[in-house]
Amino acid sequence: MALQLYSHPYAAYGQKASVALYELGLPFELRLVDANDEASMAAFREVSPFGKMPVLVDGERRLVESSIAIEYLDGLAGGGRLIPADPDAALEARLIDRIVDIYIGGPMNRIIPRKFRPAGNEDPYGDAQDEAVLASGWDWLEDRLSDGRTWGAGETFTLADCCAAPILTYARRLVPFGDRPLLKAWHRRLMARPSFVRALEDAAPFGDLMPAPPARDD
Incomplete structure (x- = not known):
């Protein structure tokens, strides 16, 4: 049975997992999570204990949390690619992944839902706090990139880049990169990576669902 990825092509953490699948050349079936389709949501709730995307299913194994799913996928593909074999390099990849997930993705995923609140329910203080984070x-990322590395954790494309490609792409529409040339250059490389290009192509039929204008700081 093929790997199954329960997600939506536009979801940042789903894209993170699909980038890994494309990067590793692992065939998979996308099980579309459609909030407007009760059958889709019923199937999703059966595999997702917290109702969060993505969920990776391999036979009887169900993996929640995109970083854990990618570690598993890397092992399926032989290991040592998205999670480097060298312990120090692996630690750096996991560090960048955690920083991007928590301090970029976290604020992003708090700001975006507030943009859909009815008038009169705004939270400018919360928005300001999250924008500062x-x-x-x-x-932090600009400083980390100052050692001249090509990718997020070094000279090879890793878990760190699977994470950063979608999350940076969407979060910069909330808080632009500004005068951070190394961060901009890394993001340009991510945007050109074939695995991320494919993930964006998967999302294209759904239109632009991000409630913030494109960034203008390139």
């Missing part, structure tokens, strides 16, 4: 995340 995002800006600090950009600063």
Whole structure:
């Protein structure tokens, strides 16, 4: 049975997992999570204990949390690619992944739902707090990239880049990169990576679902 990925092509963490699948050349079936389709949601709730995307299914194994799913996928593909074989390099890849997930993806996923609140229910204080965390995340990444590395954790494309490609792409529409040339250059490389290009092509039929204008700071 083929691997199954329960997600939506536009979901950042789903794209993170699909980038890994494309990068490793592992065939998979996308099980579309459609909030407007009760049958789709019923199937999703059976595999997702927290109702969060993505969920990777391999036979009887169900893996929640995109980072864990990618570690598993890397092992299926022989290991040592998205999770480097060298312990120090693997630690750096996991570190960048965690920073991007928590300090970039976290604020992003709090700001976006607030944009859909009815008028009169805005939270400008919460938005300001989360935007400040995002800006600090950009600063941290700019400093980390100052050693001249090509990709997020070094000279090879890893878990760190699977994570960063979608999350940076969407979060910069909330808080632009600004004057951070290394961060911008890394993001340009991510945008050109064939595995991420494919993930974006999967999402294209659904239109632009991000409730913020495209960034204008390139």
